[in-house]
Amino acid sequence: MNARVIDGKAIAAELRGQVAAGVAELKQRHGLTPGLAVVLVGGDPASQVYVTNKKKMTVEVGMRSFDYQLPADTTREALLAKVAELNADPGVHGILVQLPLPRKEDEALVIEAIDPAKDVDGFHPFNAGRLMTGQGGLIPCTPLGCLILLKRTLGDLSGKHAVVIGRSNIVGKPVAQLLLAESCTVTICHSRSRDIEALVRQGDIVVAAVGIPEMVKAGWIKPGATIIDVGINRIEKEGKTRLVGDAAYEEVSKIAGAITPVPGGVGPMTIACLLRNTLQAACRQHAVTCNVIAA
Numbered sequence: 001m002n003a004r005v006i007d008g009k010a011i012a013a014e015l016r017g018q019v020a021a022g023v024a025e026l027k028q029r030h031g032l033t034p035g036l037a038v039v040l041v042g043g044d045p046a047s048q049v050y051v052t053n054k055k056k057m058t059v060e061v062g063m064r065s066f067d068y069q070l071p072a073d074t075t076r077e078a079l080l081a082k083v084a085e086l087n088a089d090p091g092v093h094g095i096l097v098q099l100p101l102p103r104k105e106d107e108a109l110v111i112e113a114i115d116p117a118k119d120v121d122g123f124h125p126f127n128a129g130r131l132m133t134g135q136g137g138l139i140p141c142t143p144l145g146c147l148i149l150l151k152r153t154l155g156d157l158s159g160k161h162a163v164v165i166g167r168s169n170i171v172g173k174p175v176a177q178l179l180l181a182e183s184c185t186v187t188i189c190h191s192r193s194r195d196i197e198a199l200v201r202q203g204d205i206v207v208a209a210v211g212i213p214e215m216v217k218a219g220w221i222k223p224g225a226t227i228i229d230v231g232i233n234r235i236e237k238e239g240k241t242r243l244v245g246d247a248a249y250e251e252v253s254k255i256a257g258a259i260t261p262v263p264g265g266v267g268p269m270t271i272a273c274l275l276r277n278t279l280q281a282a283c284r285q286h287a288v289t290c291n292v293i294a295a
Contacts (some may be wrong), residue, residue, distance in 0.1 A: 003227070003256040006149055012268035015148070018293045019275045020061040026282065026290050027062070034282035035064040036094040036120065036274075037086045041079060042072035042102045051098055054271055061275050066092060072102045079106065080113050087115040093285055094120035094278035099170075117285055120277040123169065131177050138277050143175035145269025146207055146228045147182070153226055153258050154205075158183040163203030165189045165196075165216065165246070171209040171230055179205070196220075208246035216247040224257035230266050 026032050036058050040051050051067065058065040068082060079097075086095045095118045097110050111119075116126035122140035130137030150157060162184040166172035176186050184205065189196050200206055200220040208216050209230035221227065231246030245262035253259050260266055276293055283290040 003253040004153070004258040005253075006153055006226075006228075006258050006260045006265060008145075008149060008260055008265040008268045011149060011152055012145075012272040015269070015272040015293060016057060016061055016275060018291075019272070019279050022279050022291050022293075023062040026279070026288070030286065030288050032282060032286055032288070033062070033064050034094070034278050035066060035089075035092045036096065036278045037066035037068065037089075037092045039068045039070065039079075039082060039086075039095070039097045041070045041074055041098070044100075047098050047100075054096075054274065057271055057275060058278075063275070063278060064091065076103070076106050076109065079110060083110060083113045087113075087118065092118065093282035094118055094274075096121050096274065118281055120274055120281055122174070122277065128169070128174070131174055134181060138281060139178070139273075140170060140174045141270045141273040141277060142171050142230060142266060143178055144273045144276075145266055146171075146175050146230065147178045148273070149228060149260060149266065149269060150205060150226065151182075157205070159185070160204040161185045161187070161202055162205040162207065163187045163189060163200050164207045164209065165200065166207075166209035166211075166230075168209065171207075175207050175209070179207075206247075210246050212246055213244050214246070214248040216252060218248065218251040218255045221252055221255045223255055225255075227252060227256045227259040228266060229260050229262055232262060232267060 038051055038054055055065045055067055086092050095114050101107050111123045116124045119127055119138055122138045127137035162179045164172055164176045167188055167190045176188050179186050189199050197220045201222050203225055205226050207228045211231055213233040213235050227247055229245035229247045233244050234241055235244055243263050280292040
């Protein structure tokens with residue numbers, strides 16, 4: 001019996017529609033148009049495609065899109081100056097600096113330089129702290145997308161055992177915090193975890209976010225579990241390049257109760273949640289009430 005396929009494309013389209021309605025209401029009632037600024041440093045092809053998609057969808061929901069493409073050799077000082085400029089611009093309500101940067105050592109400094117009120121990626125330590133303490137800061141987009149998919153699939157998550165594979169600041173840690181807030185019992189697995197297969201097999205929910213192609217096998221999965229596959233990995237198979245997740249989809253889908261495909265699962269939710277965060281940021285910065293879609 002094959003698992004139910006969780007249609008991230010359809011759920012993301014619904015969320016974007018709700019954001020567009022919120023933007024239209026904000027314009028009508030307050031004459032305010034949310035603005036999202038995206039900064040891309042260098043010419044990484046995958047990042048360029050992603051930024052292009054963000055721009056297209058930003059405009060589609062009625063927001064203003066500001067795009068800045070800087071050369072790969074942009075100095076740290078110049079990049080921080082651009083961030084400071086956007087922080088000071090009242091027409092920009094959300095700032096996203098596309099990661100990874102050419103110099104990885106610059107990433108923490110740049111993230112901390114973004115005004116937390118405009119940090120629509122949810123990576124600033126201020127927002128990470130608010131998430132940890134349940135105070136409602138801007139939530140990282142991919143973890144928020146994972147949570148929305150889970151709640152649409154399972155409804156109430158209270159009491160479920162969620163196993164998160166990966167402990168990054170971008171996905172693993174924040175998704176664990178979100179699941180704790182939903183009263184799940186949460187286990188985080190990582191590269192030093194012993195007998196990881198046995199740990200994962202306990203999960204009613206498994207969130208795979210390690211970036212290792214098809215790492216999670218059918219034997220790791222509790223029958224009927226819900227699998228949220230965050231991985232997007234390019235592999236060569238039979239002379240063709242394919243996108244695969246962190247779970248071995250074909251075999252895992254025969255055991256799981258529900259699973260996200262790759263592509264078409266978590267990926268579309270990330271951009272939809274970015275737009276949702278930008279709407280939320282615009283409302284907060286102008287102290288107005290708007291219907292921001294909750295998880």
